[in-house]
Amino acid sequence: MTYFMNNLGNDSAYNFLKLGEKFREAAKILNQHYRNAPDWPTFLLACQGLELYLKAFLRAKSMSLDDLKNKIGHDLQLAYKRSKDLGLWKVAEVDEEMITLLNQVYKERDFQYRASGEWELPLVGDLISFLDRNHSAFLEQAVHST
Numbered sequence: 001m002t003y004f005m006n007n008l009g010n011d012s013a014y015n016f017l018k019l020g021e022k023f024r025e026a027a028k029i030l031n032q033h034y035r036n037a038p039d040w041p042t043f044l045l046a047c048q049g050l051e052l053y054l055k056a057f058l059r060a061k062s063m064s065l066d067d068l069k070n071k072i073g074h075d076l077q078l079a080y081k082r083s084k085d086l087g088l089w090k091v092a093e094v095d096e097e098m099i100t101l102l103n104q105v106y107k108e109r110d111f112q113y114r115a116s117g118e119w120e121l122p123l124v125g126d127l128i129s130f131l132d133r134n135h136s137a138f139l140e141q142a143v144h145s146t
Contacts, residue, residue: 013141051106080094
């Protein structure tokens, strides 16, 4: 059985965004429970939401699924750079420092595997607020691409 989020198919920019919304909402719920503590699962969910928002923008700009998977992967900085080159800065407020801080930990999947070491990270609440503030800009791009 095949499941689709809507009739646009799984690969639409809109569906990337809708899935990103679910990760953002899940991060908000955990963040409320842990009272903005630097909790790994909350960071993972929020970063997954960010990744999907950026990929929604890139899909809206006609980037192929193959390129999203094989060239962008889980690299938040690369996804942001490509998005910026395609005009993201015109529609969304972007905190480049936050993306830089999160990228290495997220890209290497440290949030999942808790590698030993120390990380400099933003407050998870700040990341969630960033996603909240920019949601409508990403939504507009995703809807206009359908």
